[in-house]
Amino acid sequence: MPRVFLQVSAAVACLQLLGCGGQRQVAGPPEPESLADVGRSIYLREQCDSCHTVEHGVPDSDEQVSLVKYGGRYPAGWHFAHLRDPTSTVPASTMPAYPQLFSQSFAPITTDAMRLEAEELAAVIREQALVDASWDQEAVAVVAYIRTFTPDPTTQQVEATPVLVAGPDPSNAVQVADGAAAFAMNCAVCHGADLTGFVGPNLRDDVWIHGGELVQIKSTIATGVPSRGCPSWKHVLGDVKIDQLTAFIYATSHSD
Ligand code: HEC
Numbered sequence: 534m535p536r537v538f539l540q541v542s543a544a545v546a547c548l549q550l551l552g553c554g555g556q557r558q559v560a561g562p563p564e565p566e567s568l569a570d571v572g573r574s575i576y577l578r579e580q581c582d583s584c585h586t587v588e589h590g591v592p593d594s595d596e597q598v599s600l601v602k603y604g605g606r607y608p609a610g611w612h613f614a615h616l617r618d619p620t621s622t623v624p625a626s627t628m629p630a631y632p633q634l635f636s637q638s639f640a641p642i643t644t645d646a647m648r649l650e651a652e653e654l655a656a657v658i659r660e661q662a663l664v665d666a667s668w669d670q671e672a673v674a675v676v677a678y679i680r681t682f683t684p685d686p687t688t689q690q691v692e693a694t695p696v697l698v699a700g701p702d703p704s705n706a707v708q709v710a711d712g713a714a715a716f717a718m719n720c721a722v723c724h725g726a727d728l729t730g731f732v733g734p735n736l737r738d739d740v741w742i743h744g745g746e747l748v749q750i751k752s753t754i755a756t757g758v759p760s761r762g763c764p765s766w767k768h769v770l771g772d773v774k775i776d777q778l779t780a781f782i783y784a785t786s787h788s789d
């Protein structure tokens with residue numbers, strides 16, 4: 534962690550000296566053409582890229598956190614809450630909070646189309662995060678930008694998939710229905726009743742942090758991701774229920 538801070542101060546020093554091997558492009562395109570463009574220029578102004586990368590970039594160093602997998606993965610309301618207080622969504626987070634993005638307005642540089650887009654996004658955020666969000670808060674534009682980050686298929690790793698002997702079967706309607714019931718009881722609170730995500734990520738799209746094959750989903754549920762807030766279910770639910778949940782999640786994510 535101290536090394537991350539070092540990196541930030543290095544970036545600041547860099548700006549102050551206006552050096553560091555050429556000009557740093559802070560402003561992005563001169564006339565932002567979309568809400569995401571506005572968000573991008575705020576992202577660069579706040580030097581989010583000192584710890585993360587810009588767009589699809591692969592991290593330059595081990596200290597950088599790639600956002601590629603996470604951008605579109607979490608709902609807009611999650612990102613909004615995370616920017617205001619990262620520990621509200623990731624209890625162990627070491628990312629700084631960004632209160633200024635909630636007090637500053639980007640209204641002066643908007644077009645009608647951007648305003649419309651921002652109003653729609655703010656409405657989604659209000660519903661998902663149950664917070665006040667006004668369309669012109671800078672955080673709304675930053676969320677719009679983050680949401681454009683999607684995994685670059687060329688950099689996605691194809692993991693070896695072990696063969697499942699028995700277990701989850703998404704074509705088995707009974708198993709899927711049992712999984713739906715178990716999901717409502719144990720998982721909906723974090724992943725949303727319709728699986729589109731809240732504290733935990735969306736489970737019905739085709740983007741996966743830990744892999745979307747049956748065996749990968751099953752293994753994620755069984756071991757959980759305790760460091761990031763997904764409990765381990767192995768000892769709570771047992772193998773049969775986990776198979777049902779896996780079948781249900783797989784079937785649902787392939788039904789849209
Ligand atoms: C000092 C380093 C640092 C800076 C600066 C920083 N972040 Fe982060 N960020 C982190 C770390 C560490 C994580 C992983 C922990 C977490 O998710 O909160 C993270 C995670 C994220 C995530 C992904 C959520 C997740 O859980 O993986 C998003 C989105 C994000 N940051 C956006 C931003 C934005 C936007 C800015 C600038 C306004 C920013 N970050 C600035 C360190 C930083």
Ligand code: HEC
Nearest residue numbers: 719720723732733741742743744753754758761762763778
């Ligand atoms: C307390 C909140 C919480 C609960 C309850 C919860 N999860 Fe999660 N879940 C998360 C979080 C947070 C992540 C994201 C982990 C990460 O970012 O690496 C996650 C990730 C996942 C993933 C991986 C998604 C991916 O993209 O690879 C699966 C699958 C999953 N959860 C299934 C379940 C199931 C099934 C249940 C119920 C038995 C459940 N979760 C209950 C918070 C929760």
